[in-house]
Amino acid sequence: MSVERTLCILKPDCVRKNLQGEVLSRIQKAGFKVLGLKQIRLTKEEAGAFYAVHKGKPFYNGLVEFMTSGPCVPVALQKENAVADYRALIGATDPKDAEPGTIRKLFADNKGENIVHGSDSPENGKIEVAFFFPESELI
Ligand code: IDP
Ligand code: MG
Numbered sequence: 001m002s003v004e005r006t007l008c009i010l011k012p013d014c015v016r017k018n019l020q021g022e023v024l025s026r027i028q029k030a031g032f033k034v035l036g037l038k039q040i041r042l043t044k045e046e047a048g049a050f051y052a053v054h055k056g057k058p059f060y061n062g063l064v065e066f067m068t069s070g071p072c073v074p075v076a077l078q079k080e081n082a083v084a085d086y087r088a089l090i091g092a093t094d095p096k097d098a099e100p101g102t103i104r105k106l107f108a109d110n111k112g113e114n115i116v117h118g119s120d121s122p123e124n125g126k127i128e129v130a131f132f133f134p135e136s137e138l139i
Helices: 012-016 019-029 044-052 062-068 082-090 105-107 122-132
Strands: 003-010 035-036 073-080 117-120
Touching: 003 019, 003 082, 003 122, 012 019, 012 062, 019 073, 019 105, 035 122, 044 062, 044 073, 044 122, 073 082, 073 122, 082 105, 082 117, 082 122
Parallel strands: none
Antiparallel strands: 003 073, 003 117, 035 073
């Protein structure tokens, strides 16, 4: 196992529900180190670029709409085996399919509004952290 970075985003539904602290607390208790954190409001262009891999899928426009609907909180995380461990902690994309006790099972309303983002590979973890944080903002 090696030390990896993964990008968490506390999505607009998480912020609207005032669950930022609750969710981040669970992430920290699971051993993740917070390297960087900020609250921002994504533009359509930024959200579209971040989710470019999903362009053309039926949920893409709705996803961009949702991610720009209010502030969100990108969090740069680091830990041994961060990508897999974080995805296990948040659970499946659709909270209906997520394991009991996972963040999405506990807090998400549906497959689209699912509280948090997580990177899907160590390589994308690095790329996605860099999308929101210049190296100078990571401590
Ligand atoms: P992930 O966030 O678990 O990695 P992805 O398949 O990468 O899931 O999809 C990115 C995001 O797009 C999801 O977190 C969710 O917000 C949204 N999404 C994915 N599939 C659907 C769907 O079938 N309906 C509505 N929204 C979806
Ligand atoms: Mg994904």
